[in-house]
Amino acid sequence: MTTQNSAALGSTTGEPEDQLRQRCIDGLSALLPAGLMLSSKEELKPYESDGLTAFRKTPLLVVLPETIEQVAAILKWAKANEVPVVARGAGTGLSGGALPHEQGILLGMAKFTKIIELNPERGYARVQPGVRNLAISDAARPHGLYYAPDPSSQIACTIGGNVAENSGGVHCLKYGLTVHNVLEITVVTIDGEILTIGSSGQDSAGYDLLALMHGSEGMLAVTVEVLVKLLPEPPCTRLLMASFGSVEDAGNAVGEVIAAGIIPAGLELMDSPAIVASEAFAQCGYPTDAAALLLCELDGLEEEVTEQIENASKVFTRCNASKLHIAADEHERLLLWKGRKSAFPAVGRLAPDYYCIDGTIPRSQLSRVLKQMSIWSDEYKLPIANVFHAGDGNLHPLILFDSNIPGELQRTEELGSKILLLCVEVGGTVTGEHGVGVEKIGEMCVQFDQDALLQFHSVKAAFDPQTLLNPGKAVPTLQRCAEFGAMHVHHGELPFPELERF
């Protein structure tokens, strides 16, 4: 989590930066209409980080193409001249996946904002990659349809970025991730070739490249068009809120409700610090005296939802829920969700900075992981608030800190790293939905052994042998892992406390 991997860079010419920049400007000017490039210091400034602002780099230049052919021309030129290219959507990513390359081009897809076709009869929308996630559902709503994945940043994040990260959201337990809701994408390869992946049908010939592209963090190709599936809005949606006296009881209730055969559309858990912060921020009516809160949303036909709300209520009561409340109307339901969706900024008000972790764990390990985090929180004197996509085990601990205190960012990163490695140790993963980017590149060395990492690099090489697309992200080089000083943890073979610190 320290310096960016430099071993896998495409550009190794050692050419002075100004000279390289000028060469890019000259080369691309010949291919593109005027006004699509930004190269002055002031213009480049807004692009120097994505949502992970702790990492900043200034690209050589920013290019904002308007057509697929321009994207192809840029990539072809970059390949011929061995200049790295980092694609960027809205820049809301939380792992530094769109962190620019100092000797590279930042390829901004912000001008691709058209919904090309929305077909309610056939249940799809064909959109450009810069269309915002929520804009798709907004456009589909008059037809009684919506696009299911709903990451918390859905108001700003774009569908191209969602594909690159395989974004989730609060409803993916029932409705799946981006990969489950995209039918087809069009990409441009580093060779400048335009390729359609997937189909308007349920599968396509050859390998499942559509699955491979999802979550590939802009390392294999650049997405220039996306065909998404639209789902009918459920006729009935109800939200059940349950308060608990302990996080363990709440965690246990999650398992019990699933064991009862109920698959909620959303199932979210918040601990006390997150509840208090969200309530102060959104005034949504959360019980601030609860140790833990479950938001359990059920949707479907009214008959079904009524039955399931009753069953879920019984389960929660049996699991020691201290209070149950069903949102009285749509207004209250949305308000209760607003509290959850604004949990990050809400917690952000409690301290000058916060650091968001994105590990996923088997749900059975929840209380063990929470207990250990609370011990470390005391040890590091850094408060942690927890929001948790409980249904699918995706944990978002938010570490509160003050970057103005010397050394506190480093201690925060160290604590974050410890938590991620604990997630791996209990059988989970270092990232559930935010991606590896530059942030978790070191932890990848622990989750994957050398052979698996080399296989990843081989996959990358099949698409981009010169490693020009988003170099240094997502998959660490072996050299990087040696520097990281970590070793692969086979389940339980290496007790966690003996791991080196990072």
Add this chain to the structure above:
Amino acid sequence: MNNNDDTAALQHAVQQAVDTSSAINIQGGGSKSFLGKGSAATTVSTLNHTGIVSYEPTELVVSVRAGTLLSELTKELAANGQSLPFEPPQHKGATIGGVLACGLSGPARPFTGSARDYVLGVRMLNGQAQHLRFGGDVMKNVAGYDVSRLQIGAYGSLGLLLDASMKVLPVPQHELTLVSTRSTTDDYSYVSGLARRALPVTAAAVQGKTQYIRLSGTTQAVRAAANQLEGDVDADADAFWPGLRDQSLAFFNTDKTLWRISVAEYAEALPLSGDWLFDWAGAQRWLCTDETPEAVFAAAAAAGGHAIRYGIDESAARFQPLSGTAQRLQKRLRDSFDADRLFNPGQFHPEFDSDSSIDQEQASS
């Protein structure tokens, strides 16, 4: 259920293939010979690699060894009120490894998702006999490329699957089938719109003039939905779905050539002669025909889809041929896992195993 970890022996077998540069066919239950086989002289069987590695019903995740019989896994899940939501075909003797390698999903697919949708992680051997693990036992995981889902439907050409972790779901409380008669044959216009209705439909098919719709969910929801849809409840029709899933209906017993054509459910009728059966709400079309493979592939491609020939005849083409960038990239991808092309040579898209087609491609571009 037998519980035996045969990883060491399988790794040894692949290592031997590497050492002797001799290709191998990977085989599970051998139940899907109608989907072809590799041309290697040696067969490596996964049948001794069996058993459930872990299964925690409240986590909705099962991890199972490739050689485990699908029938046994299904039984174990059912004992806990759960199932594989992609409704895999239960060909006699089928293993879970074979089902995943062929990427097969049953009638529920357009409504509940496909085999690859439910795969969370795999352990596998690549063409260097390296033992690799991708994904895991958790539902959300974006660490590294999604190599697990890439294996599904790759017919073993990217590696030997050892174990797979899959998401499972509760078996619906209640299920019923609605049957109705359309006024014309092969009219899938009604079923093709069902995915846009917020109803608990889990299968929809048309054979001749008969339309079948399956509803699954809570008793109340299924009853309410039945009132909103065409057709009468027909308990005898419940047996239609397993027959469709396993291609054991009389329709599939043909002297002609059987094709599976995958297109958008709303795609217009394809200009091919023969007998049709429409599954997946119209998105998976079965065709018994005397048309040539070229004609079938051309019609499928024109409709934006692809075709696969079912049948043991190894002399004719089976998979929709790929060309251009798609072929070149996928061939490179195969080589990135299995550079010496040891696994199932010639079975899946023979063009991936041929150097000449690529050379021509590059020469012409």
